[in-house]
Amino acid sequence: MEAALRLSEGESHCKTFTACRSSFDTVDPEEVSLCFYPSAGSNESTPATPDVYQDETQDAAKLAARNEHSVSWERPEGVGAGLLNTGNTCYLNATLQCLTHTPPLANYMLSQEHSRSCCHQEDCTMCAMETHVTQSLLHSRDVMKPPKKLTATFHKDKQEDAHEFLMFTLNAMHESCLRGSKHSEGPSEDSSLIHEIFGGSCRSQIKCLSCQGTSDSVNPFLDISLDINTAQSVNQALENFVKPEELCGENAYHCDHCQEKMPASKTLTIETASKVLLLVLNRFSDFTGGKVNRKVSYPESLDLRPYMSQPEGGPLVYALYAVMVHAGMTCHCGHYFCYVRAGSGKWYKMDDSKVERWDVTSVLSEPAYVLFYVRETELNKGSHSRGRNPSGSL
Ligand SMILES: [Zn+2]
């Protein structure tokens, strides 16, 4: 059983990466047309002329002008633009595509609520993400470059772990939200739009097997990491996740009541369910760098209720909307791509600049690395009816 509560890990990770921009300046324009392939026999993916955005600032201005006349900013039905591989950037591209197609995040970004009141636009990850998501969703079937403002502090010209980049980006967005809220009368210090969308919490209960006394702690998470060494399915991995674990021998628990180390049982359950649930299938070994390639099935619709601290009550249904896949033997080589569900409900494979219609049955048979689920109750919500302060906090 392993629960990775990534919040603090991601935060420390932020500080260890330094800026590196060199790889983005050497894009061969030929590459755009070379790597854009329409899918055969499908009118869904007939591409427009590939369009690479060289100047993000100029484009944002055009977009703002366009949006002034836009009556509705509800999420468009179409799939977002493809992303150019500018040199080992498939892991960045796949991550950005999954975030772009996250319904509550996309709705918020399309509303432009954040940038309207942001005072740090030049170096703000939220502003950069807002521009990227909006451009991508409004330029369906084009090809864009992954924006430097979102990638430069992480990318060092080589393949990295897409999940690490995902957590790095979420934490950077969270920090941007907090920075915006420093002077506003926001709610609690650490609350942000990002934690509101992706944040949940896990309860860890340790029970002393001698005196039966229990000790509880609740820890926040942005994602849940699942051990897949013995699981055939995500449901089975979640069952293992909440299965009581014996703490004995070296791992015995120091019981305050018994005043000594005692055998105990430890149970993890989900205390509060997030709006968006990120499930990471632990495929990479920290020690060997090797990969668990086994197939683990996952459902299109997932009920989280059985894994909650309160297992009574109605179903807590989540819908799958993105699947990140890694092809290759270690996390530092190979290739990342993803499948996403567009606003129309149709599935697409997004492999760098190549975007194709895909059927859900094929999506569900892929060896997933990160699964993106959204609460069904969040699927059709816009954010325009909900009041937020300028930082994006509720
Ligand atoms: Zn901003």
Ligand SMILES: [Zn+2]
């Ligand atoms: Zn005890």
